[in-house]
Amino acid sequence: MEKDFKQEQAQSKSTDNSMQSAQEQNQQQYLSFWHILSNVLVSNLGILYFGYQISVMSLAQNTVFVVYSLKESQYNFYSSLLSAAIPFGAIFGAIIPGSLLLHSSRKNSMIFSDIIATIFAFLSLYDDINVLLLTRFLAGFILGLNSSLVLKYTNEITPISLTGIMGIVYSIAITFGILIASINGQFFSENPNKEDKYIYFVLLFPIVFTISRPILLLVFFNHDTPFYYIVSNQSEKCREFLMQIYKPQYVDQILQEVQQEAAKQGIQEKAQTQNSKPFFVGCVLQIIQQFSGINAVLMYLGQIFQKEHFSFRMTNLLTLASNFIFLISAFLSYFFVEKYSRRGILMSGSTLSGIFLLSLAILYIIDNQQLQFLQFILISCYYVAFNFSLGPVIWLYCSEILQSKEFSIATSINWICATIVVVSIPYFDKLWPLFIFFSLVCFFCTIFTLLIVKETKDKSKIEIINLYNPHQSDLQGEYQSINKNTPDSVSYVD
DSSP: OHHHHHHHHHHHHHHHHHHHHHHHHHTTOBSOHHHHHHHHHHHTHHHHHHHHHHHTHHHHHHHHHHHTTOOGGGHHHHHHHHHHHHHHHHHHHHHTHHHHHHHSOHHHHHHHHHHHHHHHHGGGGSSOHHHHHHHHHHHHHHHHHHHHHHHHHHHHHSOGGGHHHHHHHHHHHHHHHHHHHHHHHTTSOSSOOTTOOHHHHHHHTTHHHHHHHHHHHHHTOOOOOHHHHHHTTOHHHHHHHHHHHBOHHHHHHHHHHHHHHHHHHHHHHHHHHHOOHHHHHHHHHHHHHHHTTHHHHHHTHHHHHHHTTOOHHHHHHHHHHHHHHHHHHHHHHHHHHHHSOHHHHHHHHHHHHHHHHHHHHHHHHHOOGGGHHHHHHHHHHHHHHHHTTTTHHHHHHHHHHSOHHHHHHHHHHHHHHHHHHHHHGGGOSOOHHHHHHHHHHHHHHHHHHHHTOOOOTTOOHHHHHHHTOTTHHHHHHHOOOOOTTOGGGOOOOO
C-alpha cells in the first residue's frame, strides 16, 4: 500500500509538472496581446457609458434642479428618481441578452444598442424633468444591455490564459467612465441659473462612446466571436477569425475546442436543471455586490460630502480625487487577479471593505468636524478594497460560471438590488445605519466565499461547469472535460 501511495504521489507530481509546462506553452498560443486588448477596449466603450451614467448625477443634480425649474420640496423625490432610473432601466436591459446571445450576432447587438442610445440621448435636450427621467431610464436600459453583452463578447474572443487580464478591463472601463463624469462635474456653477446650458453638454457627452464604438467595430474589428460563428454554422468564418488571434499551429485545436464547447451546451443545460448551484452562487454574489454599498457611494458621493458641510468647490474636488483613486485601484486589480485565486481575493477584499465601511459608520456617529477628512480617506480605502475584489472579481467570476441566460438573470438581480439601494438613500438623514448594514454584507461575503464559492482560476470552461456538478461522473460518459493545458489530451464529441 505504501508503494502504491508513493507511485500515486510521483504520478501526481509528474502530472502537475506537465500541466505547468503546458500552461507556459498555452500562454504563447495567441499572436498578439495588443491586438486582443485593442478589441476588448473597443467593446468596453459601452462600459465607459455604464460608468458615466451611474456617476453623472452625483455632481449634476443641483444644476438639474434649477435648469428644470424644480421646487425645493421636490428635490428629494426627483433626486431619488433620477438616480434610480438608471438601475431600474438596467433591470430590463440586462435580461434581454440571455435570449439574444443564443441566436444573435454579438457585434451587431452592441452596434444596435449604441444606435438606440445615441437617439435616446437627444431627448435630454427637451426642457422637461419628466422627459429627462425617461431619458435616464432608457440610458439604464442600454447600460443593462452592455453589462451582459460586453462581458460575454470579451470572454468569447479572449484566450483562456488572458481571461483574468481582459476581465479587469471591464472594471477599469467602469471607473474611467466615473472619472470622466467627475471631471465634467468640476465645471458646474455653485449658483446655477435657468440659462445654464452646460448641463446639456454633460448629459449629451455619452454619445462620444455610442458613436465611436460602432465605427471602430465596423472598421477595425468587423468580426463576431468564435462561439457565435459555430452555433450559427459558420465554421469557415470562425477559422478565419481564429487565424487573426492564434498562431497557425494552434488554430485547428482551438477551432475543435470551440466546437466542443458549443456541442456541450445541451448537456450543460441538462446538468443545470439537476443542479442549480452555479446559478444560486452567481445570484448571491450579484446581490452582495450591490448591498456592499458601491452604487450608494458612487451615485451620492457629492451629496455625502455636502452633508459633512464641505464647500461646493471642495465637494467637487474630493469627489474627483475619490474617483481618481477608484480608477487607480482598478488598474492595480490586474496584478491581484493574475497572481492570486478568485476566492482569496474575494475573501480578503470583502473583509477589508467591511472594515472600512464600519469605520465610516463609527465616524458618522462620532460626528466630529475635526475628523471630516478621515471620511475621504476611508471612502478611498473602501474604493481600493472594493475595486480589486467585489467589483471586478464578481463580474468576472459570474461570467465564468454562468451561461448567457443565467448571467443575464443574475445581472438583472444585481440591478434590482441597486434600484432598492439608490431609491432609499435620499430618505436617510443619518447615513451610519446604512454603512453598518453594508459592512455586514461584506463580512457575509467573506463567509459565503469560504464555505460555498469554488475556485475557477486557470480552469477551462468545461472544468468550471464540473466544479458545481454533483453528477460529474455521469457527464463524463457523454462528454470529456477539456484540459486547456494539455492539447494532446483533448477528446472531442462526434
